[in-house]
Amino acid sequence: MNDDGAGVEEPLYLRDPAAWREKLAEGNRFQPRKRVAAEVHLRDEHGRLLLVDPSYKPLWDIPGGMAEANEPPHEAALRELREELGLGVELGRLLCVDWVAPHGPWDDLLMFVFDGGSVSPEQAESLHPVDDELREVRWCTPQQAAGLLREDVWARTAQAVLAWEDKTTSYLYRGHPFPRV
Numbered sequence: 357m358n359d360d361g362a363g364v365e366e367p368l369y370l371r372d373p374a375a376w377r378e379k380l381a382e383g384n385r386f387q388p389r390k391r392v393a394a395e396v397h398l399r400d401e402h403g404r405l406l407l408v409d410p411s412y413k414p415l416w417d418i419p420g421g422m423a424e425a426n427e428p429p430h431e432a433a434l435r436e437l438r439e440e441l442g443l444g445v446e447l448g449r450l451l452c453v454d455w456v457a458p459h460g461p462w463d464d465l466l467m468f469v470f471d472g473g474s475v476s477p478e479q480a481e482s483l484h485p486v487d488d489e490l491r492e493v494r495w496c497t498p499q500q501a502a503g504l505l506r507e508d509v510w511a512r513t514a515q516a517v518l519a520w521e522d523k524t525t526s527y528l529y530r531g532h533p534f535p536r537v
Contacts, residue, residue, distance in 0.1 A: 391465040394433035395420035396472035400480040404495040416504040429468035442486040451516040454528035
């Protein structure tokens with residue numbers, strides 16, 4: 357009701373569930389889309405990280421990739437490991453989420469980094485690419501990884517390593533803790 361006591365007509369979608377869904381769908385068509393990707397930190401018996409050499413980019417990377425439409429980040433991570441390395445693991449906890457700023461032709465991105473645990477010595481020795489998206493795999497110390505990864509990927513990786521060591525989860529802004537302290 358308004359101030360003079362007269363009734364005010366409510367928008368139809370407030371009382372009609374079908375109209376409400378239609379209103380939400382209309383809004384959904386115009387909202388921006390976020391790209392989502394997921395990486396998995398895998399370790400060998402010596403604590404080294406697994407790096408992959410993608411055939412479609414100039415520098416090394418962490419295993420993982422882009423989520424498909426309506427695919428949860430953890431499922432994207434597991435799918436990428438199966439497709440590129442023929443590897444099935446049980447994911448551990450989320451180490452960090454990094455907001456990656458728009459760059460080149462790409463819009464912004466949310467990168468989820470999961471703990472993939474440790475593989476056995478036999479798995480580590482036999483691991484190899486199973487599709488043409490990867491040229492090579494390599495087990496690296498953090499110092500070696502810092503020299504092979506793009507600077508922003510290393511910043512995120514270093515924070516994920518700290519989160520793994522501290523048993524924490526971090527929200528990162530461009531690879532750095534947020535808020536900055």
